[in-house]
Amino acid sequence: MYTLFFQHLNSKVQLTEEEQAHIKTYLTLKKIRKKQYLLQEGDVCKVIAFVEKGALRAYSVDDNSNEHIIQFALEGWTISDLYSFLTGDPATYNIDALEDSELVLISKSAHEELLQTMPKYETFTRLNITGAYLAMQRRLTSIKSSTAEERYQDFIALYPHIAQRVPQHMIASYMGLTPETLSRVRKRISSK
Amino acid sequence: MKTKQTIAIIGASGNMGSAISRSLSRGNYRLLLCAKDLEKVQAVAADIKTSYPGAEVEAVDCTKEASWEADIIINAVPYAAEKEIAEKIREVANQKIVISIANPLNETYDGLVTAPDTSAAEELQKLLPNSKVVKAFNTTFAADFSTPVIDGKQVDAFIAGNDKEALQVVSELVKTAGFHPIVAGNLPVSGTLERMQLLLIQLNMKYDYNWLAGWKILHQ
Numbered sequence: 171m172y173t174l175f176f177q178h179l180n181s182k183v184q185l186t187e188e189e190q191a192h193i194k195t196y197l198t199l200k201k202i203r204k205k206q207y208l209l210q211e212g213d214v215c216k217v218i219a220f221v222e223k224g225a226l227r228a229y230s231v232d233d234n235s236n237e238h239i240i241q242f243a244l245e246g247w248t249i250s251d252l253y254s255f256l257t258g259d260p261a262t263y264n265i266d267a268l269e270d271s272e273l274v275l276i277s278k279s280a281h282e283e284l285l286q287t288m289p290k291y292e293t294f295t296r297l298n299i300t301g302a303y304l305a306m307q308r309r310l311t312s313i314k315s316s317t318a319e320e321r322y323q324d325f326i327a328l329y330p331h332i333a334q335r336v337p338q339h340m341i342a343s344y345m346g347l348t349p350e351t352l353s354r355v356r357k358r359i360s361s362k
Numbered sequence: 363m364k365t366k367q368t369i370a371i372i373g374a375s376g377n378m379g380s381a382i383s384r385s386l387s388r389g390n391y392r393l394l395l396c397a398k399d400l401e402k403v404q405a406v407a408a409d410i411k412t413s414y415p416g417a418e419v420e421a422v423d424c425t426k427e428a429s430w431e432a433d434i435i436i437n438a439v440p441y442a443a444e445k446e447i448a449e450k451i452r453e454v455a456n457q458k459i460v461i462s463i464a465n466p467l468n469e470t471y472d473g474l475v476t477a478p479d480t481s482a483a484e485e486l487q488k489l490l491p492n493s494k495v496v497k498a499f500n501t502t503f504a505a506d507f508s509t510p511v512i513d514g515k516q517v518d519a520f521i522a523g524n525d526k527e528a529l530q531v532v533s534e535l536v537k538t539a540g541f542h543p544i545v546a547g548n549l550p551v552s553g554t555l556e557r558m559q560l561l562l563i564q565l566n567m568k569y570d571y572n573w574l575a576g577w578k579i580l581h582q
């Protein structure tokens with residue numbers, strides 16, 4: 171139920187049994203089925219979700235009803251509308267499940283209490299947010315300056331097994347390409 | 363809130379459980395109904411779907427699975443069965459809202475089985491120390507759910523709990539069910555609420571209200 175979560179936590183900050191038990195009391199275990207929403211645009215995002223099993227995506231919808239995928243989250247990843255979570259403003263992202271999934275949720279109040287009472291959790295949060303910032307900068311740079319082929323290769327490096335689990339049109343949406351362009355890019359790469 | 367919340371109703375085949383399920387199916391919720399007798403609870407789910415074809419309601423075999431999926435858990439089993447349920451759901455109910463509807467009546471309906479300094483809700487909180495236990499739906503009879511306005515007055519429904527956000531969420535549920543929510547106070551107020559229902563049951567039997575009666579606070 172939270173094996174992967176604690177593996178992930180322990181890989182960043184080594185926890186004792188007691189510390190793990192203490193953190194457990196703050197966690198919410200949640201199953202979500204394929205196509206169900208964890209968050210809809212307009213609501214305030216009140217949780218950070220860690221994926222113990224399954225796959226989710228965060229996406230925004232533009233004025234012409236086009237979906238733009240911001241992030242995928244497979245096992246071991248966290249997903250949230252961090253902006254909404256941290257500021258309390260309404261979310262601009264939707265988050266839904268691409269597969270039946272098992273999540274470990276940390277609510278805002280649990281998060282704040284842990285930050286105040288447990289220095290190791292604060293360290294973990296700092297590392298996580300730093301990681302998220304680096305990933306965002308890398309993604310921005312990639313979108314602005316790389317060729318479509320380089321972008322696809324960056325993407326596969328980031329999410330190695332995702333192509334088997336997520337439909338191509340979603341990958342295209344994440345990369346900001348049309349499905350046709352993505353298909354051509356993949357052909358070019360495989361023929362090399 | 364736009365995002366659909368999932369509610370597990372444990373004991374959904376009973377009088378209260380099925381009445382609560384039926385009234386909440388009108389709201390923006392996904393309902394998972396569980397009970398010992400799966401066939402009975404399937405019948406409740408089918409019946410709700412006939413009345414409200416748009417309702418998202420499903421009978422689920424396993425109480426733990428349903429509670430794992432749920433955002434909110436309604437414990438609609440009698441007081442005597444609460445301990446067994448709590449053991450099953452403890453881990454997956456962590457940090458979630460768990461609604462205690464039970465009135466811990468004795469067999470002759472003239473007293474409570476709990477000690478004077480506690481309540482069914484506080485006992486449930488002891489069994490689920492990391493859940494947000496809220497007392498609600500205990501001062502309303504099952505028949506009130508189909509008739510929440512009696513004699514032209516909307517029945518009041520009292521709520522008690524320690525978590526402010528949880529009280530807000532439960533107030534919304536109470537409104538969806540058609541009652542007027544009143545937050546009475548912290549969880550220890552539950553003892554008073556449970557005794558209020560003991561009185562209402564006794565009055566119902568004495569004056570034959572036909573189980574359609576409720577509380578209304580009159581005020582300026």
